Amino acid sequence: MIDPLARWAAEGEKPDYTGLLSFAGRPYTEDPAELAGVDVAIVGAATDDLVSDRPGTRFGPRAIRAASCPPGRHLAAGLDAFAALNVVDFGDAPVIPADPLATHAAIGRTVGEVLDAGAIPVILGGDHSIAEPDILAVAARHGPVGLVHFDAHADTAGEVLGVTRSHGTPMRRLVECGAVDPARYVQIGLRGYWPDEAVFAWQREQGITSLFMHDVTELGIDEAVGRASGIVGTGPAFLSIDIDVLDPSVAPGTGTPEPGGMGSAELLWAVRMLASELEIVGAELVEVIPTAVGSADITALIADRIVRELLTGIALRREALES
Numbered sequence: 381m382i383d384p385l386a387r388w389a390a391e392g393e394k395p396d397y398t399g400l401l402s403f404a405g406r407p408y409t410e411d412p413a414e415l416a417g418v419d420v421a422i423v424g425a426a427t428d429d430l431v432s433d434r435p436g437t438r439f440g441p442r443a444i445r446a447a448s449c450p451p452g453r454h455l456a457a458g459l460d461a462f463a464a465l466n467v468v469d470f471g472d473a474p475v476i477p478a479d480p481l482a483t484h485a486a487i488g489r490t491v492g493e494v495l496d497a498g499a500i501p502v503i504l505g506g507d508h509s510i511a512e513p514d515i516l517a518v519a520a521r522h523g524p525v526g527l528v529h530f531d532a533h534a535d536t537a538g539e540v541l542g543v544t545r546s547h548g549t550p551m552r553r554l555v556e557c558g559a560v561d562p563a564r565y566v567q568i569g570l571r572g573y574w575p576d577e578a579v580f581a582w583q584r585e586q587g588i589t590s591l592f593m594h595d596v597t598e599l600g601i602d603e604a605v606g607r608a609s610g611i612v613g614t615g616p617a618f619l620s621i622d623i624d625v626l627d628p629s630v631a632p633g634t635g636t637p638e639p640g641g642m643g644s645a646e647l648l649w650a651v652r653m654l655a656s657e658l659e660i661v662g663a664e665l666v667e668v669i670p671t672a673v674g675s676a677d678i679t680a681l682i683a684d685r686i687v688r689e690l691l692t693g694i695a696l697r698r699e700a701l702e703s
């Protein structure tokens with residue numbers, strides 16, 4: 381285990397731009413044996429072979445790690461997730477460019493190592509096709525999962541341009557194989573022009589709940605999150621966050637931007653709230669295309685903060701369960 385903060389131990393924090401590139405400066409290991417006692421492990425899934433539009437999410441994990449990561453207590457939650465949880469960076473899955481099947485297998489194996497150690501995997505994508513190996517690995521150990529899925533798009537198409545394994549199809553494949561329980565599956569933030577009505581008809585037949593962006597606007601984010609939390613209920617739950625749920629003015633670096641999306645304050649609050657209420661057994665943040673690696677990249681910056689809210693929520697829930 382390498383601790384990038386060790387040389388700054390006297391100060392208790394290091395400058396963001398220094399040291400080994402790990403998520404939020406957390407200790408780094410690629411050895412599953414060192415995951416014993418770890419609460420959350422970050423895994424990079426740097427692949428974008430299966431996108432239908434703009435590529436570039438393969439650069440997402442490094443950019444999110446390079447985004448500004450101030451230490452300390454969350455001012456609203458009153459808790460420092462890194463003090464409350466043992467969080468490590470487990471490095472990247474050994475992806476194979478231009479071989480999506482081998483890449484998905486590698487992601488599934490790496491996420492599986494985290495799960496087998498009893499830790500919660502938080503996967504940084506990568507395009508949204510990684511939901512398939514991510515959630516299959518989780519469901520193989522926890523059984524069918526509930527799913528909260530933030531996205532501008534449903535990602536439940538049967539095919540995209542005739543291709544069945546794509547960043548537009550993973551959620552359908554996961555429901556069809558039984559890894560996701562459709563009665564405990566809620567989509568939040570859908571908008572725009574895709575997919576067509578036949579796909580939504582299929583979703584309704586399965587019992588999937590869709591909270592469109594117009595629903596979120598009408599209900600307010602707190603009511604929308606409250607409904608999602610109630611539908612997912614108790615039992616293992618996975619959180620899948622496509623950065624394109626945010627308005628492109630907030631997160632311009634993404635594969636299929638769709639105007640009319642959520643604001644960052646809404647999403648950050650929603651992620652923390654859901655993580656504090658649900659039994660999160662895994663999470664992924666996908667579709668970040670960095671445009672200026674370093675703290676100047678606003679999409680990677682908001683991505684880093686989304687993960688921080690997730691960790692803060694997990695820590696809040698654990699604290700409440702223990703008290």
Ligand SMILES: [Mn+2]
Binds near residue numbers: 535622667
């Ligand atoms: Mn998506």
